[in-house]
Amino acid sequence: MSGGAPAGAAGGRPRVGLFVTCLVDLYRPTVGFAAVKLLEDAGCEVVVPEAQTCCGQPAYNSGDRPDAMAIARQVIEAFRGFDYVVVPSGSCGGMLKDHYPALLAGDPAMKDAAEDLARRTFELTSFLVDVLGFENVRASLATSATYHDSCSGLRELGIKAQPRRLLAKVDGLELKELPGAEVCCGFGGTFCVKYPEISTDIVAKKTADIVATGASLLLAGDMGCLLNMAGRLKREGASVKVRHVAEVLAGMTDEPAIGEGGG
Amino acid sequence: MSAFPVTSRNFRKNTAKAHADENLRKALKRMESGAIVRRAAVVAELPEFDALRDEALAIKNHVLGNLDFYLERFEAQVKAQGGHVHWCATPRQARETILSICQAVGARTATKGKSMIAEEIALNPFLEENGIEPVETDLGEYIIQLADEPPSHIIGPALHKTKEQVTELFHQHHRKYGREERVTDPQALVNEAREILRQKYIDADVGITGANFLIAETGSTIIVTNEGNGDLTQMLPRVHVVITSIEKVVPTLEDVSTILRVLARSATGQEFSSYTTFSTGPKRAGDLDGPEQFHVVLLDNGRSDLLGTEMQDLLRCIRCGACMNHCPVYHSVGGHAYGWVYPGPIGAALDPHFLGIEEAQHLPNASTFCGRCESVCPMRIPLPDIMRHWRERAFESAVTPPQQRFGIRLWAWVAMRPALYRAGARLAMRLLAWLGRREGRLSSLPFAGGWTAGRDLPAPQGRTFQELWAARRGARK
Incomplete structure (x- = not known):
């Protein structure tokens, strides 16, 4: 293994709590297993606390602050004691890292715990690259892919180079840059069902850009954006396949792509 | 001209209308490539851009912490230069103040430079009702005045209009000046507007401009423009009225230089706008030209209520429009869908304060929280956070529709188990x-x-x- 994981608090392998995220849990367990595989390949011990459900963003961004705070406390409790908390999503990662400390700043009992969780929390690709210096991607996929930078990961957590750096190590994969990769796909959590006409208008521009790259595969690091873009691509009858970046990095691309049937 | 009704409540209907408007969609499409590319290029050329943003932000935060002091200093300096300052708590007071200044000199026409505060207080229809003809001199404002429409962008008010529509508007409205021909060439259209406005500048009794900044140490007001119309508006008539709002004050000329360096870059992707015009009092003895009277109408309209709240950062806004230039929702629906004076992310964060959250509840909700607005805001205003505060207020006060509230609360109840x-x-x-x-x-x-x-x-x-x-x-x- 290259890079070498920093030792855990107890001196052994770093103990990582995986925050699966609700969409990966419900929709695409493959992404969760891909994250586990990558973390184990990088020398971590991975634990999945049972008491996790969602990071609370639907409540937080709907203005339901009390429920968002309650869910934040539940997540903080569930992830006490791990060396790191890793999230296969920039959006949920940003919630834990950026928004929990703000949300609980006025709660003396939880303020420090929220900040402590924030310090230990990383989005998956940034954890692999920035914390572990992981280089040993053992995957091959002979295709051309393009990558969409999901907004929260990009602007809250600074994730841009990390997934590209890892994807560059996938055998046979050609990465074609997506024009406007930093422009929102129109998902926006509950936005996409509250204002579906605007959301559809935005995602239609995104899929036109995706198709124009000529790539066969679309990758991103957030299930919400992926479901949105895949749903639109399928509606348009586009042949572009859609996957979470972790699936490709872990070499777990046997399952049908998002929104594809059969297998 | 009509007073434009507030239609924020009808955001969904406005959206449907915008989506059906092919001309608007073309105009918005152009903007996606134009403004964004120009800003990115000019920012890339200035390595200290982010450091300047931090300086600019610190200046504004300092002012907002000492607003009373700087406003009084500004007032004293304007008076010392022979000008007048009128403190107006409400739009109505501001309108009436301006009207009485106009009436005192028997004004029949008033030329106007571009001013969002004039839109905020709905000045034009009020002047018209009272027998004074307002003449917009900014080309974009002039176009939408002819079309009897509100601006759709804070720095490009006629952004939604196509060249063909302008040809028709000019053809229809310029006949009375003996112009029968349909002009289609853009430069010829500009020239035609210029020639017609030239006489208006000379005829006007009062010139009304906005102000991008007020300088406390000198009592100066500043406008930042590209057409030169503002200078003619304020130099030629006997009376110059500056309509502005309290958060625009900065301490010194040095401070304003810093903020100017981020303003044009953020707004139009220029290093500096073509004209940056300083006005300091009326014409002095020995001056060759300039107005005989200089009035500053200083509007609050609830801005001071934001001080000390989680929304205070809104008062740092310098109205550059970068947030809307980069907003996917604005790109989809355009400015009129927001239903009031300030569109885009800044409008979504600011309009609920002016209109009430019940009227404006759609605006802070209709955002994907993609954060691009905040990332380009020269003043680093946390626009998504402020929109979220409005969502919280809507949720707390049951303005949020019951089915949404129930759905979220039920989901959260399950997520806690x-x-x-x-x-x-x-x-x-x-x-x-x-x-x-x-x-x-x-x-x-x-x-x-x-x-x-x-x-x-x-x-x-x-x-x-x-x-x-x-x-x-x-x-x-």
Whole structure:
């Protein structure tokens, strides 16, 4: 293994709590297993606390602050004691890292715990690259892919180079840059069902850009954006396949792509 | 001209109208490539841009912490230069103040430079009702005045108009000046407007401009423009009225230089605008030209209520428009859909304060929180956070629709019970996967019509991660 994981608090392998995220849990367990595989390949011990459900963003961004705070406390409790908390999503990662400390700043009992969780929390690709210096991607996929930078990961957590750096190590994969990769796909959590006409208008521009790259595969690091873009691509009858970046990095691309049937 | 009704409440209807307007869609499409590319290029050329943003932000925060002091200093300096300052708490006071200044000199026409505060107080219809003709001299404002429409962008008010529409407007309105020909060339259109406005400048009794900044140490007001119309508006008539708002004050000329360096770059992608014009009092003895009277109408309109609140950062705004230039929602719906004077992310964060959250509740909700607005804001205003505060206020005060409130609260109740959540999730995902088993996706689904109207819903894989993980752990034991 290259890079070498920093030792855990107890001196052994770093103990990582995986925050699966609700969409990966419900929709695409493959992404969760891909994250586990990558973390184990990088020398971590991975634990999945049972008491996790969602990071609370639907409540937080709907203005339901009390429920968002309650869910934040539940997540903080569930992830006490791990060396790191890793999230296969920039959006949920940003919630834990950026928004929990703000949300609980006025709660003396939880303020420090929220900040402590924030310090230990990383989005998956940034954890692999920035914390572990992981280089040993053992995957091959002979295709051309393009990558969409999901907004929260990009602007809250600074994730841009990390997934590209890892994807560059996938055998046979050609990465074609997506024009406007930093422009929102129109998902926006509950936005996409509250204002579906605007959301559809935005995602239609995104899929036109995706198709124009000529790539066969679309990758991103957030299930919400992926479901949105895949749903639109399928509606348009586009042949572009859609996957979470972790699936490709872990070499777990046997399952049908998002929104594809059969297998 | 009509007073434009507030239509923020009808945001959905406005959106549908915008989506059906092909001219608007073309105009918005142009903007996506133009403004964004120009800003990025000019910012890339200035390595200290982010450091300047921080300086600019610090200046504004300092002012907002000492606003009373700097406003009084400004007032004293304006008076010392022979000018007048009129403190106006409400739009109505501001309108009436301006009217009485006009009436005192028997004004019949007033030329106007571009001013968002004049839009905020609905000045034009009020002047017209009182027998004074307001003449917009900014080309964009002039176009929408002819069209009897509100601005759709804070720095490009006629952004939604096509060249062809301008040709028709000019043809229709310029006949009375003896111009029968349809002009189509853009430069010829500009020249035609210029020639007609030239006489208006000379005829006007009062010139009304806005102000981008007020300088406390000198009592100067500043306008930043590209057409030169502002200079003629304020130099030629006998009376110059500056309509502005309290948060525009900065301490010194040095401070304003710093902020000017981020303003034009953020707004139009220029290093500096063509004209940056300073006005300091009326014409002095020995001056060759300039107005005989200099009035500053200083509007509050509830801005001071924002001081010390979680929304105070809104008062740092320098009205550059970068947030709307970079906003995917603005790109989709344009400015008029927001239904009031300030569109885009700044409008979504600011309008509820002026209109009330009940009227404006759609605006802070209609955001994906993509954060691009905040990332380009020269003043680093946390626009998504402020929109979220408005969502909280709407949720607390039951302005949020009951079905949304109930849905979120029910979901949260389940999410706080992991065992129940896991069991429910297992069942729901099995069902959804079964429904989508053939294609791997669903093209329609009850209760998800919003999603499936414009895209398919990918089917889940069938079993939840938690379920499979528990099985794997069991097998390992």
